[in-house]
Amino acid sequence: MKVLLLGSGGREHALAWKLAASPLLTKLYAAPGNPGIAQQAELVALDISNHVAVAGFCRDMKIDLVVVGPEAPLVAGIADDLRAAGIRVFGPSKAAARLEGSKGFTKDLCARFDIPTAAYGRFDNLAAARAYVEKVGAPIVIKADGLAAGKGVTVAMTLAEALDGLNACFDGSFGSAGAEVVVEEFLTGEEASFFCLCDGTTALPFGTAQDHKRVGDGDIGPNTGGMGAYSPAPVMTPEIIERTMREIIEPTMRGMAELGSPFAGVLFAGLMIDENGPKLIEYNTRFGDPECQVLMMRLKDDLLVLLNAAADGQLSHMSVRWRDEAALTVVMAAQGYPGAPEKGSVIRGIDGERGDGTQIFHAGTAINAGALVANGGRVLNVTATGATVGEAQRQAYAAVDRIDWPQGFCRRDIGWRAVEREAGR
Structure with missing residues (x-):
C-alpha cells in the first residue's frame, strides 16, 4: 500500500x-x-x-x-x-471534527445526550461572560471555543485570573478561536486520556495515557500542548474504561450519527476521574500529542491494518493488543515556550546514543547548514519503555541527559503520579 x-x-x-x-x-x-x-x-x-x-x-x-x-x-x-x-x-469529516473544532458544540452534544461533563455557559461577548464568571466565582475554567493549539484554556484559581482569561479570548490573543468562549465548572480528580478508533458505527478502545499540560515541574505554570505523557494510565481501570465506553463514547457515537455526522477516525476523550466516575473534559478528533508517541511504542498490532479497517467500516471485526511494558515520553522544548520559542539553536547527541526501548521523535526540528536545529516550541519527544512507569521514566531521562542542547528544557517529573502509585505512596 x-x-x-x-x-x-x-x-x-x-x-x-x-x-x-x-x-x-x-x-x-x-x-x-x-x-x-x-x-x-x-x-x-x-x-x-x-x-x-x-x-x-x-x-x-x-x-x-x-x-x-x-x-x-x-x-x-x-x-x-x-x-x-x-x-x-x-x-473524520468536517462536521464530525466539530467535536474538537468547537468546544461549545461538544458541550451542547453532552447536554442533549446526557453525557457526564462539567456545567458550562457559552458566550460570544465579554460583558455576558464576565457577568457569568463573577456570579459563579473561582475556581473556574475559561476556554476559547475554537482551535488554539492547546493554549486557549485558562484554569483560573482566582477571579482575576478568570477575567484575564476572558480578556485574552476576546482581545484576539487566540485569533478567531476566541470569538466565542465556553466557561466551565472547575472539576477535581485525576485527568486521563482515552482513545478509540472509530468507523462511523463501531468505537474500538485504543489505549489510555496521562498527559502533563503545565509547563513546570509540580504541574505549575501555563498550559501547553503537553510536556510529556505515559501509558497506560493506572487510573483507567477496567471498570472506569467500561463506564467511559457506556456513558461517554457510545452516546457520542449514537448522537453524532443522529445528527447526521457519524464519527470515523480517532476519538480522543480527555477525562476527569473522581469518586463518582469519569466526566468528559473535552474531545479531540485525532491522536494526542504527545500521547500518540507512547501509544505507538506499546502497540503490538499493525497500525496500518487497524487504520484500513477504520477507513472501510470494518472495526467490528478487529481487536487491539498491547505490549505489557509501560511507555513514557519527555518533551524537550525550546526556551521561551509556551510563549515565543527561540528557534535555530543546534541540537547534538541524538544519533547513535539510544539503548533498547528508546526512541526520539522529532516534533519541531529542521536542518540548517547540515545541522539539526530547533524549529518550534516542542522540539523533541524522548520516549522509552520499561517494565514499570518508573523504569520507563529512568530510561527516558537517561536519554534526555545524553542530548547536547543547552537551549532546550524539559520537565523532570513526567509520570510522577504513576511512579508514586508504584512506590505505594
Missing part, C-alpha cells in the same frame, strides 16, 4: 515510525514532514491546507490511504474533499 501521512510534528513522526513497520506498506510519503520523519518516509513539499493540491498528489502517486495527523486540516474539511475525490482517508 502507498500511504500519505499529513503533518509535521512528534505525533506524525510516531505514526510514521509505526506505519513504516507494516508489511502492508510499499511506500510512505509525508507532507510536509520533518527531519525525523524523513528517516521513515519520503517528504513531499505539499501545502496541506491546499486540498486540491493534496488530492492531485494522491491521484498522481496512486495513494491508497491518507492518514491525517493534525486537527486543523480535519476541522477545515480535508477528509471530505479527499473522499469526494475518491481517495480513501483516515480521519
Whole structure:
C-alpha cells in the first residue's frame, strides 16, 4: 500500500515510525514532514491546507490511504474533499471534527445526550461572560471555543485570573478561536486520556495515557500542548474504561450519527476521574500529542491494518493488543515556550546514543547548514519503555541527559503520579 501521512510534528513522526513497520506498506510519503520523519518516509513539499493540491498528489502517486495527523486540516474539511475525490482517508469529516473544532458544540452534544461533563455557559461577548464568571466565582475554567493549539484554556484559581482569561479570548490573543468562549465548572480528580478508533458505527478502545499540560515541574505554570505523557494510565481501570465506553463514547457515537455526522477516525476523550466516575473534559478528533508517541511504542498490532479497517467500516471485526511494558515520553522544548520559542539553536547527541526501548521523535526540528536545529516550541519527544512507569521514566531521562542542547528544557517529573502509585505512596 502507498500511504500519505499529513503533518509535521512528534505525533506524525510516531505514526510514521509505526506505519513504516507494516508489511502492508510499499511506500510512505509525508507532507510536509520533518527531519525525523524523513528517516521513515519520503517528504513531499505539499501545502496541506491546499486540498486540491493534496488530492492531485494522491491521484498522481496512486495513494491508497491518507492518514491525517493534525486537527486543523480535519476541522477545515480535508477528509471530505479527499473522499469526494475518491481517495480513501483516515480521519473524520468536517462536521464530525466539530467535536474538537468547537468546544461549545461538544458541550451542547453532552447536554442533549446526557453525557457526564462539567456545567458550562457559552458566550460570544465579554460583558455576558464576565457577568457569568463573577456570579459563579473561582475556581473556574475559561476556554476559547475554537482551535488554539492547546493554549486557549485558562484554569483560573482566582477571579482575576478568570477575567484575564476572558480578556485574552476576546482581545484576539487566540485569533478567531476566541470569538466565542465556553466557561466551565472547575472539576477535581485525576485527568486521563482515552482513545478509540472509530468507523462511523463501531468505537474500538485504543489505549489510555496521562498527559502533563503545565509547563513546570509540580504541574505549575501555563498550559501547553503537553510536556510529556505515559501509558497506560493506572487510573483507567477496567471498570472506569467500561463506564467511559457506556456513558461517554457510545452516546457520542449514537448522537453524532443522529445528527447526521457519524464519527470515523480517532476519538480522543480527555477525562476527569473522581469518586463518582469519569466526566468528559473535552474531545479531540485525532491522536494526542504527545500521547500518540507512547501509544505507538506499546502497540503490538499493525497500525496500518487497524487504520484500513477504520477507513472501510470494518472495526467490528478487529481487536487491539498491547505490549505489557509501560511507555513514557519527555518533551524537550525550546526556551521561551509556551510563549515565543527561540528557534535555530543546534541540537547534538541524538544519533547513535539510544539503548533498547528508546526512541526520539522529532516534533519541531529542521536542518540548517547540515545541522539539526530547533524549529518550534516542542522540539523533541524522548520516549522509552520499561517494565514499570518508573523504569520507563529512568530510561527516558537517561536519554534526555545524553542530548547536547543547552537551549532546550524539559520537565523532570513526567509520570510522577504513576511512579508514586508504584512506590505505594
